[in-house]
Amino acid sequence: MARTDSLAKLALAYGVHLARRRLRRPRSQLSDLLDTYASDGIRELEPSERERHPRLVTCINCGLCALAAGRVGKARLPDLASSYMRLYARLGDASSDVAGDTPDLVAASAVCPVGLPLDEVAAVVRRLAIR
Amino acid sequence: MAASGSYDVVVIGGGVTGAGVARDLSLRGLSVLLLEKGDWGAGTTGASSWMIHGGPRYLEFDWDTTRLSTQDAGYIVTIARNLVYRVVFLIPVLPHDKNNIERMETAMEVYDRFQPLKKAHPHRRLTSEEALRAEPGLTPDLIGAVTMEEWGVDPHRLVFANVEDAVAHGARALNHTRVTELIRDAGKVIGVRYRGADGALAEARARVVVNATGPWSPEVAAMGGARVELRPAKGIHIVYPHRISNFAISAESVDGRDLLMVAHAGFTLLGTTDDDFYGDLDSVDVVEDEVDYLIQAFERVFPTIRQYRPVRTTTGVRPTLFKWRRYEDELSRRYEVIDHTREGADGFISIAGGKLSMYRLMAEETSDAVCKKLGHQAPCTTATQPLPGNESDPEPPAVLASRCGIPALAAIKLQSRHGTNSEKVLDEGGTPRILCRCEPVTEAELVYAARHEQVRTLADAFRRVGVAAGPCAGAACILRAAEVVGTELGWSASQRFEAAREFVRGAWLGRAPVLGHAGWAQEELAQGSMRGLMRVDGTH
Numbered sequence: 001m002a003r004t005d006s007l008a009k010l011a012l013a014y015g016v017h018l019a020r021r022r023l024r025r026p027r028s029q030l031s032d033l034l035d036t037y038a039s040d041g042i043r044e045l046e047p048s049e050r051e052r053h054p055r056l057v058t059c060i061n062c063g064l065c066a067l068a069a070g071r072v073g074k075a076r077l078p079d080l081a082s083s084y085m086r087l088y089a090r091l092g093d094a095s096s097d098v099a100g101d102t103p104d105l106v107a108a109s110a111v112c113p114v115g116l117p118l119d120e121v122a123a124v125v126r127r128l129a130i131r
Numbered sequence: 132m133a134a135s136g137s138y139d140v141v142v143i144g145g146g147v148t149g150a151g152v153a154r155d156l157s158l159r160g161l162s163v164l165l166l167e168k169g170d171w172g173a174g175t176t177g178a179s180s181w182m183i184h185g186g187p188r189y190l191e192f193d194w195d196t197t198r199l200s201t202q203d204a205g206y207i208v209t210i211a212r213n214l215v216y217r218v219v220f221l222i223p224v225l226p227h228d229k230n231n232i233e234r235m236e237t238a239m240e241v242y243d244r245f246q247p248l249k250k251a252h253p254h255r256r257l258t259s260e261e262a263l264r265a266e267p268g269l270t271p272d273l274i275g276a277v278t279m280e281e282w283g284v285d286p287h288r289l290v291f292a293n294v295e296d297a298v299a300h301g302a303r304a305l306n307h308t309r310v311t312e313l314i315r316d317a318g319k320v321i322g323v324r325y326r327g328a329d330g331a332l333a334e335a336r337a338r339v340v341v342n343a344t345g346p347w348s349p350e351v352a353a354m355g356g357a358r359v360e361l362r363p364a365k366g367i368h369i370v371y372p373h374r375i376s377n378f379a380i381s382a383e384s385v386d387g388r389d390l391l392m393v394a395h396a397g398f399t400l401l402g403t404t405d406d407d408f409y410g411d412l413d414s415v416d417v418v419e420d421e422v423d424y425l426i427q428a429f430e431r432v433f434p435t436i437r438q439y440r441p442v443r444t445t446t447g448v449r450p451t452l453f454k455w456r457r458y459e460d461e462l463s464r465r466y467e468v469i470d471h472t473r474e475g476a477d478g479f480i481s482i483a484g485g486k487l488s489m490y491r492l493m494a495e496e497t498s499d500a501v502c503k504k505l506g507h508q509a510p511c512t513t514a515t516q517p518l519p520g521n522e523s524d525p526e527p528p529a530v531l532a533s534r535c536g537i538p539a540l541a542a543i544k545l546q547s548r549h550g551t552n553s554e555k556v557l558d559e560g561g562t563p564r565i566l567c568r569c570e571p572v573t574e575a576e577l578v579y580a581a582r583h584e585q586v587r588t589l590a591d592a593f594r595r596v597g598v599a600a601g602p603c604a605g606a607a608c609i610l611r612a613a614e615v616v617g618t619e620l621g622w623s624a625s626q627r628f629e630a631a632r633e634f635v636r637g638a639w640l641g642r643a644p645v646l647g648h649a650g651w652a653q654e655e656l657a658q659g660s661m662r663g664l665m666r667v668d669g670t671h
Contacts, residue, residue: 006190017240062606
């Protein structure tokens with residue numbers, strides 16, 4: 001009975017929805033969506049970042065880059081790749097960690113056993129850390 | 132045998148429901164003993180999708196379940212603010228999907244009526260171009276998308292927060308303690324015998340015994356000569372140690388089921404399967420076919436999924452109420468409070484079925500049944516009484532970080548577990564040093580967990596504070612974690628080493644089914660460091 005009742009109500013809602021779609025001109029809801037969730041850290045990656053993303057999250061936290069180049073701001077380099085990059089929805093509250101000096105990231109990437117492009121990682125993290 | 136204890140209620144089962152019952156009854160002024168054979172939330176609760184959701188799919192079967200579920204989700208979101216975060220789904224519609232975009236939007240319009248109950252926003256509808264802007268990883272083949280908001284939660288912390296609050300209100304709670312027997316006398320269950328973490332046998336007398344053991348409830352009911360009938364269903368998830376997408380994404384499986392890729396704070400869960408389960412509940416394996424089934428579905432909507440390296444799998448068994456003939460996905464997630472008096476087991480109550488999102492309501496109704504039996508009149512307060520750490524608003528993480536000398540990101544994570552108790556946790560441990568850098572977790576938090584949160588193994592530490600949950604899966608931190616926990620618990624050097632080996636071996640078992648898919652090079656490196664340090668070869 002509950003199932004029949006549920007399906008009947010859904011069918012009615014479907015009819016109302018179709019009628020409403022015919023009567024109203026649709027408008028874009030993308031900016032509403034992004035505005036609604038900006039404070040929750042849900043922000044779009046740029047298409048180029050999206051394309052490179054699988055490469056940007058391959059850190060295994062071996063620590064070799066820290067030996068080569070130290071820190072970005074207050075964040076140790078392996079942490080930037082292993083922790084900051086994966087928690088990017090929360091970076092808005094952690095911008096103070098990555099503000100400041102940038103070491104030689106190309107040198108750091110050169111010693112990375114999985115070939116992580118640390119300069120790209122740092123750029124993404126810093127962009128997302130700015131609210 | 133150890134000396135007997137006497138309680139108003141013994142609750143068996145330390146998943147979210149059992150912990151919720153213990154909290155509820157303690158808040159009502161009853162004396163409670165809570166027993167868990169493993170660790171808090173280590174069974175079905177921990178293997179969930181980590182979501183407090185309203186259940187839009189129940190709209191097809193029973194709107195009342197959706198209403199109850201969203202309403203209770205709203206209560207949980209209020210009492211556990213530090214543990215929850217918004218998870219926004221993008222539901223892409225592809226050509227030949229079983230539901231076209233108008234049907235999907237209709238379902239979301241109906242769901243929007245319930246969303247205010249759980250403090251969530253209404254849906255949005257996107258064209259294919261807009262959906263690709265919001266989530267560039269989606270397939271360009273999509274026709275459009277609708278969004279839907281749910282809440283994410285750390286189920287391990289949610290369970291422990293309930294345990295902690297129960298203890299704060301007088302309950303006794305023991306993990307790694309297995310009930311071996313129900314004590315019966317003249318048609319009544321009057322207590323339990325149990326084996327503690329130290330191996331010693333003990334017994335506890337109680338006026339009521341509650342069976343809240345999820346899929347194990349038929350087994351525990353049988354100890355009391357009673358019957359609980361379930362149709363257990365196995366579900367697996369693939370865990371990626373990164374946030375792969377901005378939005379959570381849904382996909383249709385090859386057999387038309389709805390699957391989810393859930394973007395949590397720092398990781399992604401991809402699941403879940405739903406298959407009748409007849410095996411050993413204490414040894415549920417993941418097979419590669421299940422992994423392939425999930426990845427196949429998501430490759431269709433998120434083509435780069437195979438380029439990501441999963442870090443492990445999780446598996447659990449749902450305690451679904453028994454129903455003959457129904458397809459697994461169509462089984463109700465309703466629950467039932469069963470008084471076993473008619474079966475000759477007076478004083479024995481089981482709570483069966485249900486789901487994480489309704490745990491508080493399940494606990495309330497079970498506690499009502501217990502109170503009725505005891506003639507105890509006290510109202511339930513769990514819908515409004517905040518869980519520990521949620522009594523007031525936390526300070527900004529950057530302020531906590533600066534005062535305590537930890538990175539702001541570590542402060543964010545700490546607050547997500549401990550809320551306003553974060554500074555107390557750091558003070559207790561005495562050191563701001565970061566132990567697990569992937570998460571990140573401070574050494575102080577682990578010290579606190581060993582002293583005050585019943586951490587007895589490194590797997591307990593993983594559940595309590597997330598140590599070794601990141602991409603390195605413990606390669607960089609597990610030995611140090613063993614040192615810290617071992618120092619607190621008085622482990623010898625060989626016990627510390629063995630604890631670390633045991634953790635790595637367990638982690639390997641969860642990782643093996645996903646290794647065929649991506650990142651062999653990274654896995655080899657991570658495992659290589661383990662082998663070198665600990666002689667773990669993954670063959671055990």
